[in-house]
Amino acid sequence: MKRKWLLLLFPIALILLTITRNNPWIAEFIFARGIYKYYALVWSSITQWIPFSLMELGIILLPAAVIGWVLWVIVRLVKSKKDRIKFLLRQILSVLCLGSVVFFWLTVTCLVNYNRYTFTQISGLEVRASYKEELYELCLELTQKANTLREQLKKVDEEGAMALEDNSVRELSKTARIAYQKLGEEYDVFTYKTAYTKPIYFSRAMSYTDLVGIYCPFTMETNVNIDVSEYSRASTMTHELAHYYGFMREDEANFISYLACINSDSLEFQYSGVMLGLIHATNQLYQVDLEKYREIWGQYNEGVRTDLVQNNLYWQELRESKIRQISETVNDAYLKANHQEDGVKSYGRMVDLLLAWHRKQTE
Numbered sequence: 001m002k003r004k005w006l007l008l009l010f011p012i013a014l015i016l017l018t019i020t021r022n023n024p025w026i027a028e029f030i031f032a033r034g035i036y037k038y039y040a041l042v043w044s045s046i047t048q049w050i051p052f053s054l055m056e057l058g059i060i061l062l063p064a065a066v067i068g069w070v071l072w073v074i075v076r077l078v079k080s081k082k083d084r085i086k087f088l089l090r091q092i093l094s095v096l097c098l099g100s101v102v103f104f105w106l107t108v109t110c111l112v113n114y115n116r117y118t119f120t121q122i123s124g125l126e127v128r129a130s131y132k133e134e135l136y137e138l139c140l141e142l143t144q145k146a147n148t149l150r151e152q153l154k155k156v157d158e159e160g161a162m163a164l165e166d167n168s169v170r171e172l173s174k175t176a177r178i179a180y181q182k183l184g185e186e187y188d189v190f191t192y193k194t195a196y197t198k199p200i201y202f203s204r205a206m207s208y209t210d211l212v213g214i215y216c217p218f219t220m221e222t223n224v225n226i227d228v229s230e231y232s233r234a235s236t237m238t239h240e241l242a243h244y245y246g247f248m249r250e251d252e253a254n255f256i257s258y259l260a261c262i263n264s265d266s267l268e269f270q271y272s273g274v275m276l277g278l279i280h281a282t283n284q285l286y287q288v289d290l291e292k293y294r295e296i297w298g299q300y301n302e303g304v305r306t307d308l309v310q311n312n313l314y315w316q317e318l319r320e321s322k323i324r325q326i327s328e329t330v331n332d333a334y335l336k337a338n339h340q341e342d343g344v345k346s347y348g349r350m351v352d353l354l355l356a357w358h359r360k361q362t363e
Contacts, residue, residue, distance in 0.1 A: 006097040009104035016107055020115040027115040031108070032246040037192060039109060040244060044195035044220035053198045053223050055216035109217040113246040119256060122189060125356040132288050135351070138358050139285050139296045142278040143304075149271040150303035161310040162231040162303065164268060169199040169224060169237075176237050179264040180245075183256075194241045195220060203227035207318055212236045215243035229311040234272035235261050251349035254280065258354065275307070277354050284351045 020027035047054060073091055077084055120127050155163045164172070173196040184190035200206050203225045206214075212225045213236040222240035224233060238260040242253035254276065261273020286293040300308070 003097050004093070007100050010100040013104040013107035013111075017111060017115070020112050024115055024117050027112050028117045031112045032116040033189070036109060036113060036246055040195075040220055040246075041192055044244070047219050047221055048195040048198075053200060053221055054219040055214070055221050055223060056200055056202065058219075106217060110248060113248045116246065118249070119247060119252040120353065120356070122187065125353060125360060127352045127356045130352070130355045130359075132292075134355055134359070135281065135285055135288065136292050136296075138351075138355055139278065139281045139292075140299075141358070142274055142281055143296055143299050145274045146271065146278050146304050147299075147301045149267055149274060150301060150307070152267050153271060153303070156303075156306075157230075159310050160303075160306045161229060162271070162307050164230045164233065167226075167230060167233070169197055169226065172234060172237055173197045175264060175266050175269060176234070176241055176260070179238065179260045179266075179269060180241060182263050183260050190245055194244055195222065197222045197224055197237050197240065199224060199226045207314075210318070213240040215240045220244070228314060229307065231272055231275055231307050232311070234264075234266070234269040235276040238269075238273070239276075251353065254350040255353040255357075258350075259357075275304075277350075279308075280350050281354060 020031065073088075076087060080087060119125075150162065153162055155165055157163045166172075173194075176197065177194050180190050180194055198221055200214075200223050204227045206212075206225045207227055212228050212232065214223050215221070216223070222237065222244055224236050224240065226233070228236075235257050239253050239257035241260070242256040245256075247253050247256055258273045258277045261269045261276070264270060264273075282293060282296055285296065297305075
């Protein structure tokens with residue numbers, strides 16, 4: 001069969017991953033700032049104008065397509081009086097070829113970026129072991145910033161939690177694009193334009209998988225869950241856009257999101273970014289010093305406390321979901337497969353970057 005050559009794409013992809021893992025310069029300048037960058041610009045400029053998420057549509061249609069194909073194969077096998085083995089082998093080959101193409105596509109547009117220079121190297125931040133007192137000071141500073149910003153945000157929902165003045169994802173996308181343009185003045189890896197982020201229609205269902213946002217390299221779409229707390233929407237959007245820029249590590253995407261938000265002219269974005277940093281920092285403080293954590297919690301103003309409480313109540317309803325447990329297991333395996341050895345725990349490593357940045361600002 002003529003398409004057999006497609007099977008070669010799988011080992012080629014493995015070779016690319018091996019080469020870039022051992023040579024980060026190639027991953028950074030040939031792929032992340034080269035092939036991937038222009039792929040992202042061209043492909044996203046097309047898909048961003050489609051008013052719904054192609055990724056979400058694909059997720060909905062994929063099970064039906066697989067079931068339909070399986071049924072078709074079974075019917076053909078039953079009806080066929082001869083060459084059943086040959087027909088079945090052709091179908092298996094087709095599946096293997098498709099898998100090879102998808103893996104190669106994913107490798108070039110996503111997996112290779114795991115091997116690029118770390119944002120620590122690009123930014124020049126010095127990540128090192130920190131004292132507990134440094135972590136406490138970071139939490140204290142973030143608390144003060146969160147309190148100040150929250151007092152300036154007047155719109156709330158019926159529960160008293162922060163509400164966006166304009167919760168249109170398209171409008172938030174425009175603000176996020178401007179935020180990254182400003183960040184690009186300091187770091188040249190963010191100089192090209194981002195695509196518009198899209199809302200997930202079945203956001204509540206997405207929450208059951210413990211996801212608030214997702215980036216799809218096949219469609220170059222960034223997608224956000226619009227069912228969760230509104231204070232987190234801006235930082236979720238900038239987090240997914242960090243993936244769009246080729247920063248696939250979760251800890252780095254969180255930190256980049258923080259930087260983009262706090263450098264924005266929008267108070268809502270600033271608050272969202274500070275809250276992102278505050279939650280990660282206090283989660284770490286909780287593990288090392290419960291008394292200090294309680295002290296920080298006691299300093300939250302009513303608005304910040306309400307936002308956190310309402311957010312916790314929302315997720316508490318979903319905490320025992322089997323779907324969520326399966327999703328976390330899959331995500332953990334994916335992260336470890338891409339050499340984020342801490343798995344889902346790598347989300348907490350953002351605090352090291354926050355501390356490094358805080359230390360640099362102080363110095």
